[in-house]
Amino acid sequence: MNPAPERHFPGIRYGLIGGVCVVILSLIGMVEAFNQREIVTDVITMGQTLLLMMAAFVAYLGAQRAQPRRASTVLVSGTASGLIMAVLLSLFVLLGNAVNLRQVFINASPLLFQLLTFGQESLGAGIGLLLLAGALVGLLAGLLSLMSGLVRRALITAFSCVTFAGMLQDLVTPILSEAGPLSDLNDFLYPGNGLCVEGAVTVFVVIAALTAAWARKGDAVRSRIRSLPPSRRRVLNIAYIVVGVFILFVLPQILGLFLSEVLTIIGLYIMLGMGLNIIVGFAGMLDLGHVAYFAIGSYTMAILTSPELGFFSLNFWQALPFAIVMGVITGVLICTPVLKMRGDYLAITTLGFGEIIRILVLSDWLRPWLGGAQGIGKIPRAELFGFEFGSPQTLYYLILAGCLLIGFISWRLRDSRLGRSWMAVREDEDVAQAMGINLVSTKLKAFAVGAGFSAMSGAIFATKLGSVYPHSFNVMISINILCVIIVGGMGSIPGVIVGAAALVGLPELLREFAEYRLLVYGAVLVAMMLLKPEGLWPEATHQRELHEVESDAGVADVPETAVSRG
Amino acid sequence: MLQRLRERTSATDVIMWLIGAALVAMIVWGTTATLIKGVYSTRHWIDFVIFGLAQGSIYALIAMGYTMVYGVLRMINFAHSEVFMSGPYTAYFFAAYFYQSGLLESHPVISLVLVFIVSMATSTLIAVMLERIAYRPLRNAPRLVPLITAIGASFFLQYMFRGFYGSGFQAYPVIKALESHFVLGPIRILKFQALVIVAAAFLMVALYQFVQRTKIGKAIRSVSEDKEASALMGIDVDRMITMTFVIGGAAAGAAGVLYALMFKQVHFFMGFIPGIKAFTAAVLGGIGNIPGAMLGGIFLGLVESVGPSLFLDGLGIPAPYQLKDAIAFTLLVLILIFRPTGILGERLAAKKA
Numbered sequence: 001m002n003p004a005p006e007r008h009f010p011g012i013r014y015g016l017i018g019g020v021c022v023v024i025l026s027l028i029g030m031v032e033a034f035n036q037r038e039i040v041t042d043v044i045t046m047g048q049t050l051l052l053m054m055a056a057f058v059a060y061l062g063a064q065r066a067q068p069r070r071a072s073t074v075l076v077s078g079t080a081s082g083l084i085m086a087v088l089l090s091l092f093v094l095l096g097n098a099v100n101l102r103q104v105f106i107n108a109s110p111l112l113f114q115l116l117t118f119g120q121e122s123l124g125a126g127i128g129l130l131l132l133a134g135a136l137v138g139l140l141a142g143l144l145s146l147m148s149g150l151v152r153r154a155l156i157t158a159f160s161c162v163t164f165a166g167m168l169q170d171l172v173t174p175i176l177s178e179a180g181p182l183s184d185l186n187d188f189l190y191p192g193n194g195l196c197v198e199g200a201v202t203v204f205v206v207i208a209a210l211t212a213a214w215a216r217k218g219d220a221v222r223s224r225i226r227s228l229p230p231s232r233r234r235v236l237n238i239a240y241i242v243v244g245v246f247i248l249f250v251l252p253q254i255l256g257l258f259l260s261e262v263l264t265i266i267g268l269y270i271m272l273g274m275g276l277n278i279i280v281g282f283a284g285m286l287d288l289g290h291v292a293y294f295a296i297g298s299y300t301m302a303i304l305t306s307p308e309l310g311f312f313s314l315n316f317w318q319a320l321p322f323a324i325v326m327g328v329i330t331g332v333l334i335c336t337p338v339l340k341m342r343g344d345y346l347a348i349t350t351l352g353f354g355e356i357i358r359i360l361v362l363s364d365w366l367r368p369w370l371g372g373a374q375g376i377g378k379i380p381r382a383e384l385f386g387f388e389f390g391s392p393q394t395l396y397y398l399i400l401a402g403c404l405l406i407g408f409i410s411w412r413l414r415d416s417r418l419g420r421s422w423m424a425v426r427e428d429e430d431v432a433q434a435m436g437i438n439l440v441s442t443k444l445k446a447f448a449v450g451a452g453f454s455a456m457s458g459a460i461f462a463t464k465l466g467s468v469y470p471h472s473f474n475v476m477i478s479i480n481i482l483c484v485i486i487v488g489g490m491g492s493i494p495g496v497i498v499g500a501a502a503l504v505g506l507p508e509l510l511r512e513f514a515e516y517r518l519l520v521y522g523a524v525l526v527a528m529m530l531l532k533p534e535g536l537w538p539e540a541t542h543q544r545e546l547h548e549v550e551s552d553a554g555v556a557d558v559p560e561t562a563v564s565r566g
Numbered sequence: 567m568l569q570r571l572r573e574r575t576s577a578t579d580v581i582m583w584l585i586g587a588a589l590v591a592m593i594v595w596g597t598t599a600t601l602i603k604g605v606y607s608t609r610h611w612i613d614f615v616i617f618g619l620a621q622g623s624i625y626a627l628i629a630m631g632y633t634m635v636y637g638v639l640r641m642i643n644f645a646h647s648e649v650f651m652s653g654p655y656t657a658y659f660f661a662a663y664f665y666q667s668g669l670l671e672s673h674p675v676i677s678l679v680l681v682f683i684v685s686m687a688t689s690t691l692i693a694v695m696l697e698r699i700a701y702r703p704l705r706n707a708p709r710l711v712p713l714i715t716a717i718g719a720s721f722f723l724q725y726m727f728r729g730f731y732g733s734g735f736q737a738y739p740v741i742k743a744l745e746s747h748f749v750l751g752p753i754r755i756l757k758f759q760a761l762v763i764v765a766a767a768f769l770m771v772a773l774y775q776f777v778q779r780t781k782i783g784k785a786i787r788s789v790s791e792d793k794e795a796s797a798l799m800g801i802d803v804d805r806m807i808t809m810t811f812v813i814g815g816a817a818a819g820a821a822g823v824l825y826a827l828m829f830k831q832v833h834f835f836m837g838f839i840p841g842i843k844a845f846t847a848a849v850l851g852g853i854g855n856i857p858g859a860m861l862g863g864i865f866l867g868l869v870e871s872v873g874p875s876l877f878l879d880g881l882g883i884p885a886p887y888q889l890k891d892a893i894a895f896t897l898l899v900l901i902l903i904f905r906p907t908g909i910l911g912e913r914l915a916a917k918k919a
Contacts, residue, residue: 028729344642352895519725525718
């Protein structure tokens with residue numbers, strides 16, 4: 001596993017790798033699609049930022065690997081990688097101008113080439129600019145690699161904040177305009193599409209200063225909080241919780257209709273993620289058919305409440321327990337045959353079960369009972385004391401209640417006897433059994449609880465949409481949920497929330513992103529497993545375990561963020 | 567003795583056996599009912615069987631890749647279905663070009679061979695890159711990690727090709743020379759189905775001989791027995807693992823063109839279902855076992871094409887053909903429950919953990 005000592009000039013190698021990546025990014029159409037959104041008005045668009053970040057990252061890696069570590073070699077290495085990437089991209093542009101690539105690669109449009117040459121009239125000038133930009137980015141990456149850790153972190157954080165501020169204009173503007181005196185800030189930052197130049201510079205400077213200040217003083221503040229007497233700390237904790245609950249409660253009023261809709265979707269995924277987290281994160285059984293329970297919950301709700309089929313006409317609250325119980329039963333039924341399987345086999349069998357359920361629902365055979373491909377409509381809304389959960393802003397409270405309930409149960413279960421048995425099974429089944437843990441009942445309980453959570457999410461999903469279709473329950477949902485808990489950190493409850501917000505919330509906010517959603521998910525899964533397998537908000541034991549294995553294998557470089565959090 | 571029996575069987579075993587018995591009873595009942603009703607003539611059954619053989623031999627070719635990778639790495643290469651998709655999708659543009667320029671009409675053999683070469687080369691390239699980038703750095707990681715990487719890589723590749731070539735279905739050009747029938751006594755075979763069966767059989771035999779007879783094949787088998795010992799014997803383990811991916815990728819690329827010839831279209835999502843089916847075939851035959859994968863593939867293809875009409879029609883289920891995927895998955899689940907070692911496999915039992 002030890003990386004072989006670099007005998008070749010690393011700049012060239014990384015330049016070639018990065019060049020291929022940049023060309024692929026352009027060819028799959030991401031650069032062009034993201035170009036509609038401007039980060040800084042008339043200066044840089046999101047598509048360009050994407051290319052820039054890719055190039056800077058690879059050049060930075062190239063510069064980091066340069067041997068011996070002298071200023072000259074590092075800078076040359078960085079510049080060379082940047083230049084080589086630009087050369088490859090220029091070759092691609094030349095090829096695209098000579099041959100009509102569009103017959104094969106549908107995204108190799110003239111617009112893309114125009115964009116890559118900075119909209120220059122003459123090809124020569126455009127390519128010259130491209131090469132210059134590449135070399136410049138490489139040089140900057142080299143400089144970054146020479147800086148001290150503090151400055152580097154401040155600069156990177158500030159740069160990402162500017163990018164996010166530009167990207168998330170739709171999110172930031174409505175919040176700021178509600179906040180009275182702050183609405184002037186809105187006009188200052190976002191006069192048009194994207195940040196203005198002054199706004200971008202301000203954000204950059206402020207964030208850089210804040211990061212640097214926190215890096216200097218952060219430890220002192222943290223240790224002072226830690227040294228507070230217990231009673232004061234409890235007061236502080238309660239204050240955090242009160243503020244948190246207050247924010248959660250008023251959130252839909254601040255955010256408005258569209259963002260509340262996004263929040264409800266995130267909430268549904270949080271519930272699903274908590275369910276899968278029990279099965280995969282706690283008990284360590286990879287379940288790829290998680291969408292099955294979601295579907296069961298939705299369909300039970302639909303069948304019991306919809307007047308369209310006419311079997312039953314319960315209301316939401318009467319049907320909810322049945323939906324959850326049906327989910328639990330399905331979980332137990334699916335778990336029973338797979339009790340003896342591990343890892344890969346379990347994954348593929350659960351995937352098969354998920355598909356079987358979808359195929360059955362879709363078939364003509366069960367149409368009289370399940371509605372076939374047309375699905376079931378006219379599902380009534382949930383109502384409580386005359387208060388109807390109809391619009392996203394009201395539905396939010398229903399989903400919030402569900403998330404809080406499920407989060408609380410997960411949290412209590414994690415520290416219970418059952419939770420400890422799950423983790424023992426996850427670490428080593430044979431040892432767990434030898435310690436007197438009943439594998440059958442432990443695994444069944446994990447599936448039952450996880451499936452129950454997801455069925456609840458499914459039931460709420462059914463009333464949210466008012467109708468259910470078999471096509472809403474394909475294997476992609478299972479993969480999305482898996483990504484959510486892996487990005488957040490397997491077995492970590494706050495991780496599920498972080499993962500859902502990042503993976504479900506962001507694509508909803510960036511509409512042009514939707515087409516590339518699964519592409520990015522796939523890349524994120526691979527990258528997470530290669531670089532940071534414990535996730536963004538790792539659970540303590542899991543993190544220890546993963547890095548123990550790594551250090552056994554001889555890799556000493558534990559990512560620095562993981563160390564500082566641990 | 568009764569007490570000993572009771573001690574050894576648990577409630578879950580009983581439930582599983584009951585489920586299995588119910589399914590078997592359903593199959594028997596459905597089959598008898600169908601045969602008594604006699605909706606289908608012998609001609610129909612022969613057509614079903616030939617179609618099943620053609621489809622099954624494609625599954626068998628894909629399953630080789632799964633089974634060989636499982637043999638050397640003990641992991642399921644989830645992204646193998648995308649290796650399968652990438653070849654024919656890329657080769658489509660060549661096939662379409664040959665069709666437009668008339669080469670496909672005048673020299674069908676040459677152009678088909680070229681299409682095969684392009685497809686196999688692309689699939690091989692993708693498989694090798696996959697191993698190098700996604701799997702090699704994780705060789706010593708916990709078991710769940712490479713599996714998740716494989717799932718991620720699978721979706722990444724799918725949507726990368728979607729970004730390259732677009733999200734629509736592309737119709738593979740129809741080769742006129744392959745559209746007519748062969749007549750062998752009472753049996754009529756569509757020529758392209760015959761081509762699929764013959765080509766797949768040829769490739770399988772060739773690959774099997776390669777693995778059994780050549781030095782590289784021997785080294786691959788040795789690596790799948792024991793990596794450390796092989797390394798001590800002077801075998802370059804990394805190179806042999808790459809070779810495994812090369813062979814699996816080439817087989818998948820060839821299978822892809824055969825699939826495209828049979829179903830006449832390509833799509834970025836086309837790999838998913840055949841991928842799972844081929845995995846089922848690999849498990850059916852006993853994973854890690856190359857002849858087993860071939861046998862499993864053909865068996866699965868037959869069950870899938872004959873099954874819906876034979877088992878389900880008699881039960882009065884409308885449009886039974888919609889449920890053919892459900893039959894394949896049910897078969898997978900049943901095999902995993904009752905004989906996880908597969909038809910020919912015995913090695914798994916010891917190495918499963």
